[in-house]
Amino acid sequence: xxxxxxxxxxxxKDQYDQLKxxxxxxxxxxxxxxxxxVLERMEDEADYKDAQANRAExxxxxxxxxxxxxxxxxxx
Numbered sequence: 001x002x003x004x005x006x007x008x009x010x011x012x013k014d015q016y017d018q019l020k021x022x023x024x025x026x027x028x029x030x031x032x033x034x035x036x037x038v039l040e041r042m043e044d045e046a047d048y049k050d051a052q053a054n055r056a057e058x059x060x061x062x063x064x065x066x067x068x069x070x071x072x073x074x075x076x
Contacts, residue, residue, distance in 0.1 A: 009034070
């Protein structure tokens with residue numbers, strides 16, 4: 001099993017209440033809501049960095065959706 005680390009966060013009451021409301025709406029705990037939010041943000045950052053690297057590598061060249069689908073052997 002992977003090693004885990006526990007951390008804590010401080011929120012103003014109104015911020016925590018809003019967070020609790022969002023978690024309740026999703027039907028999950030506040031901890032699960034926060035963990036998902038952080039992990040999603042980390043994934044978004046990684047995707048952004050990958051996109052920037054791909055763009056730099058392509059020197060700004062673009063390709064249409066149809067061209068991509070054709071290269072992948074997919075029907076439009």
